[in-house]
Amino acid sequence: MQVGDLVRRKPEWGPWVKHNPWMYTEKDFEVGMIISIDLDLFQVLIGGTKTWYPKKELDLIDERG
Numbered sequence: 022m023q024v025g026d027l028v029r030r031k032p033e034w035g036p037w038v039k040h041n042p043w044m045y046t047e048k049d050f051e052v053g054m055i056i057s058i059d060l061d062l063f064q065v066l067i068g069g070t071k072t073w074y075p076k077k078e079l080d081l082i083d084e085r086g
Contacts, residue, residue, distance in 0.1 A: 026055045027082040028065060030074070052082060 022028065030053075032038040033046050053067030062073045 022055060022058075022063060022076065022079070022081055024055050024058060028053055028055060028063070028079045029082055030067075031078055031080055 029051065030048060032044070033048065038044045051067050053065040055063050056066050056071065057064035059073075061075055063076065063079060064071055064073050065079070
């Protein structure tokens, strides 16, 4: 992951959502962009708010289609 990449937060309920899609929250579908990196933390701009996340909480969105 690098600055400028599009990411999505991993589902709040984790892998359970694969079997129970009703467990998704609105935040699980928001897309953000990495705007800064500090060691293992990524600052992401999502919905006009900047927040720091560890890599394990983010999914990279494949832009190649």
